[in-house]
Amino acid sequence: MTSNKILGIDLGTTNSAFAVMEGGDPEIIVNSEGDRTTPSIVAFTDDERLVGKPAKNQAIQNPEKTISSIKRHMGEEDYTVEIEGEEYTPEEISAMILQKIKRDAEEYLGDDLERAVITVPAYFSDRQRQATKDAGEIAGFEVERIINEPTAASMAYGLEDDADQTVLVYDLGGGTFDVSILDLGGGVYEVVATNGDNDLGGDDWDHAIIDWLAEQFEAEHGVDLREDRQALQRLKDAAEEAKIELSSRKETEINLPFITATDDGPIHLEESMTRAKFESLTSDLIERTVEPTEQALEDAGYDKGDIDEVLLVGGSTRMPQVADKVEELIGEEPQKNVNPDEAVALGAAIQGGVLGGEVDDVVLLDVTPLSLGIEVKGGLFERLIEKNTTIPTEESKVFTTAADNQTSVQVRVFQGERELAEKNELLGEFHLTGIPPAPAGTPQIEVGFSIDENGIVNVSAEDKGTGTSEEITIEGGAGLSDDEIDRLQEEAEEHAEEDQQRRERIEARNSAEAAIQRAETLLEENEEVDDEIRESVESAVEDLEETIDDEDADAEDIEAATETLSKELQEIGKQLYQDAGAGAAGGAGPGAGAAGAGAAGGPGAAGGAGMGGGMGGGPNPGAGGPDAGDDEYVDADFEDVEDESGDDDGDDGDDS
Structure with missing residues (x-):
């Protein structure tokens, strides 16, 4: 059955979390490994694809085929990861993580899920x-x-508090940094300003430790560990662990035995790192959060004294230097009642509840983080929608041609804050054709921008004289066509079925092996079992072992063979009960009768175990699965209507 619930997902750089509304409150969903967060890691082995904790656990042995921090490459036009001749885009790798989240959430809830925030x-x-x-x-x-x-984090914080307040959210994740200022009150969450750095996160703190360790080791032993993929993966794991330990301790030991070897034998890495040393190595990183924070305050028109509460979001904010820097910047001690790893997912679930009708009286007013506009004459960037504009929104301006008899114009759409268009990010471009030949400055071309609730941009251009128009939804080089998405969905669904089949086979195998072990124990402990029954059990064990080893055998085949063995084990139980009864009838002493009953208890338990496995028994729900700037465009097509016409009122718009 398909649930009408909307899943809230925090798709993180290093870890992801997901939640859903239950009884009016957002609840984090535990994944199939029993954890509240899922590593955003994907790995490929010879015969399967691993996601989450299983992928992280094998990263040292398989660094070449383990992919982490893919979020840092989202939207990169030509970025792919090549694994065994196959190329995967960041969207595809992220979809694998989201597939696991979807599957785990469905197992937890017992229903299919189709919708997500x-x-x-x-x-x-x-x-x-x-x-x-x-x-x-x-x-x-x-x-x-x-x-x-x-x-989202502010929604998780403010759900139970209707007081009017201004909140600064300082979000330092694994790969990105954001700071947002919101006005909260009466169920309204209004984003006033936002800023950030998409290339700053906890990974950078890890790399600082990695570089320090590698440089110390190279100075002593003459070997650069960063050139060895396996050694580098061990350094990454050790650096992350050291960073976490130094959040609660003043010093940590880093020991990596047999990290490499030379002609003289194996070499071990042993280093001590103090929190003071760690903070000195990363002081430049924490300083990079200062300018975006100050810029957000300036854009909002607030002083630091206007901030009522500071929320720290993202696992990286657990580092003491972060709280210290934020308190120094704002003069306000950050809140401690928000779980930095879970707040975003909880907020996403609340938004899902709003969209699904489970949560009333909550209004989210978000903003666009960067200005949007087009390239105009001279290669300048003409803004149509300014940064920190509340979305959804739409704006339009009128432009004109820059040359006589110009019959088409090219609209190049950019996003950013630089004055030269080429210094900003090109989102997309399109042509408007069919403009009647006329002197430069005569045609009136209206360019309109709209941004929907998701922050997705739509751009249109219309020749007001002829009514000719063109429009596009900006997808950029990373956007995928519907056909591409359909194809990738089919591939993902195929993998999902394979994953489910693999899981079922592993669960069946686990139950089968437990039944075999129990059968062997029963035969060893009960020599009085009839030869005919013994041979039948041994034959059933042999058949089951062959079925397990048969790569073509599926879960049903293994379960059927396990069921056969279970029935044979029941025959042992019958004989032992009969023998015990005969002994009692023959006047055996109480001790003998007790012994016989005890022996019978064994196969009774064995039969239960066998049936559990044969009938699809296995791990509990939610815990199953395998471990598991071109010169061509400088003289732009458009020219400013205002400049050409001498119109000073600003209503007619600008050149393009």
């Missing part, structure tokens, strides 16, 4: 947002909304 960093561009939406659709979700992570 997925969060993104507030400073994500349109291209990155579209890529995230594509990933969700490939995974089989209908993505109801893309919302900003700091906004």
Whole structure:
């Protein structure tokens, strides 16, 4: 049965979390490994694909085929990961993570899930947002909304508090940094300003430790561990662990035995790192959060004294230097009642509840993080929608041609804050044709921008004289066509079926092996079993072992063979009960009768275990599965209507 619930997903750089509304409150869903967060890691082995904790656990042995921090590449036009000759886009890798989230959530809830709200960093561009939406659709979700992570976190914080307040959300995740300022009150969450750095996160703190360890080791032993993929993976794991330990301790030991070897034998890495040393190595990183924070305050028109509460979001905010820096910047001690790893997913679930009708009296007013506009004469960037504009929104301006008898114009759409268009991010471009020949400055061409609730941009251009128009939804180079999404969805569904079949086979095998072990124990402990029964059990064991080893055998084949063995084990139980009864009738002493009953208890238990496995028994629900700037465009097509006409009122718009 398909649930009408909308899943809230925090698709993180290093870890992801997901939640759903239950009884009016958002609840984190535990994954199939029993954890509240899922590593955003995908690995490929010879015979299967691993996602989450199983992928992370084998990363040292398989670094070449293990993919992490893929979120940092979302929206990159030509970025792919090559595994065994196959190329995967960031959207496809992210979809694999989302598939696991979808499957685990469905197992937890006992229903199919189709709809989701997925969060993104507030400073994500349109291209990155579209890529995230594509990933969700490939995974089989209908993505109801893309919302900003700091906004989601503030919803989790403010759900139980209707007081009017201004909140600063400082979100330092594994790969991105955002800061947002919101006005909260009466169930309204209004984002006033946002800023950030999409290339700053906890991974960078890890790399600082990695580089320090590698440089120390090279100075002592003359070997650069970063050139060895396996050694580098061990350094990554050790650096992450050291970072976490130094959040609660003043010093940590880093020991990596047999990290490499030379002609003289194996070499071990042994280093001590103090929190003071760690903070000195990463002081430049924490300083990179200062300017975006100050810029957000300036854009909002607030002083630090106007901030009522500071929320820390993202696992990286557990580092003491973060709280210290934020308190120094704002003069306000950050709140401690928000779980930095879970707040975003909880907020996404609340937004899902709003969209699904489970949550009333909550209004989310988010903003676009960067200005949107087009290239105009001279290669300048003409803004149509300013940054921090509340969305959804739409704006339009009138432009004109820059040359005589110009019959077409090229609209090049950019996003950013630089004054030269080529210094900003090109989102897309299209042509408007069919303009009647006329002197330069005569045609009136209206360019309109709109941004929907997901932050996705639509651009149109219309020749007001002829009514000719063109429009596109900006998807950028990373956007996928419907056909591509359909194809990738089919591939994802195929993998999902394979994963489910693999899981069922592993569960059946586990039950079968337990039945074999029990059978062997029973035969060893009960020599009085009749030869005929013994031979039948041994034959059933042999058949089951052959079935397990048969790569073509599926879960049903193994379960059937396990059921056969279970029935044979019941014959042992019958004989032992009969023998015990005969002994009692013959006047055997109480001790003998007790012994016989005890022996009978054994096969009774064995029969239960066998039936449990044969009938599909296995791990509990939710815990199953395998471990498991071109010169051509400088003289732009458009020219400013205002300049050409001498119109000073600003209503007619600008050149393009």
